[in-house]
Amino acid sequence: MTALLDVRKLANFINGEWVEVNKSTEVINPATGEEIVQVPLSDSSSVDAAVAAAKDAQKEWALVPAPQRAEVLYQVGYLLKENKERLSKLLTMENGKVLEEARGEVQEGIDMAFYMAGEGRRLFGQTTPAELKDKFAMSQRVPVGVVGLITPWNFPIAIATWKSFPAIVAGNAVVWKPATETPIMAFELAKIFEEAGLPKGVVNVVFGSGSAVGNAMVHHKDISVISFTGSNETGRNIATECGKQLKKVSLEMGGKNAVIVMDDADIDLAVEGILWSAFGTSGQRCTACSRVIVHEAVKGKLEEKMLEAMEKLSIGNGLDESNKVGPIINQSGLEKIKDYIEIGKNEGAKLLAGGYELVDGEQKQGNYFAPTLFTDATADMRIAQEEIFGPVVSLIPVKSFEEAIKVNNGVEFGLSSSIFTNDANRVFKAQRDLDTGIVYVNAGTTGAEIHLPFGGTKGTGNGHRDSGVQALDVFTEWKAVYIDYSGKLQRAQIDVE
């Protein structure tokens, strides 16, 4: 219990009512090991109730003109703004990310609200010339109905806004399962929807596990679209099940993102970019940098400067603003990272810094892991291929620009990539040849802005995008409309003069 939060136990939000559930589990602050609140563990009956409410509400909501639907999102934006500091602190408490980053994440939600509200006055379709006289043709976006959102713990508010805001402005109703590790942002966002005047049933929140709540959503016949961000394994299972039902599914499942440092790069800038994208959020971002592909001519210099900069990173509770690296979300996340340290050592990579859990003093109660640097990794090692989701980065030396691009692309994921170079030709070649959904030049692999499409190639997803205007493609169908005002039967393809 904290002064920032006025309840001891969260409740589901179904049809505009706060519905208690008997079974619950604790939400732990990963920085201190203390319980913050209890989160419901719902079962499929809550999902059924939420979907029924959503289905009902959606019929009316779809008839509200889009600019008026957008008015609610403007209100949501203002309320997020008003509550930014309190929400950021709660976010740090449930997720662990340092306060500066938590503020950044809440800001992403604010930006998304105003951006998507603007779409209420656009939601463009197209008018198209018809091939026959006195005939009008157009295509327009229509809502898909009830959408199911399954969101992760690493960006509990930003990712929720990337998905729910476009869904709402497009005229859909939402059933949302947030991660049980970080339910407070969902609870707060639901309260904000309520206060902003969103009609009841348009957004419903059901707390609980993937195996109970998530599974029931994926199997529910009245949910038309599932939008999921999370692990590769879960995403693939969801896609298989949705495939059987011909249900549209949008997946975002992580990355193995690299920063390339060429021999002509500004090394100090590269070090800053790597540090920010490898150790921000303790490496628990889908976009986190976990490989550095470095030209052998500057490898020694980069290692030296990385080590120097890493020494200055203070690790600890994110509410203390002097800390730059917060905790790992939970024990199993920590164990996975430890396993990869052993794997890396056994594979023959050289451990230059970190590689251990912090177990003394203030850090004893939380899940802290030291920022870690391996060097002399090779492209095929498991630490250079698999997503670790922790503050672990591996340097892979290469001999040329071409080899760097090849190593970057030689993984199963394709979310984000970056290159540090001052050579204009390399910049243009790299942005063309790096096989990822997001490419940065002279910046790290993180820092996506909400009005651009977010997502990736290959194992990262299935071709859809979160955020940006492109997110509307997930939550709408295209309808083609032909209006013949000639007063006679005109047959397309046949009666063309």
Ligand code: UN1
């Ligand atoms: C994620 O990595 O899971 O680009 C989301 C970024 C943030 C969003 C990251 N704006 O780092």
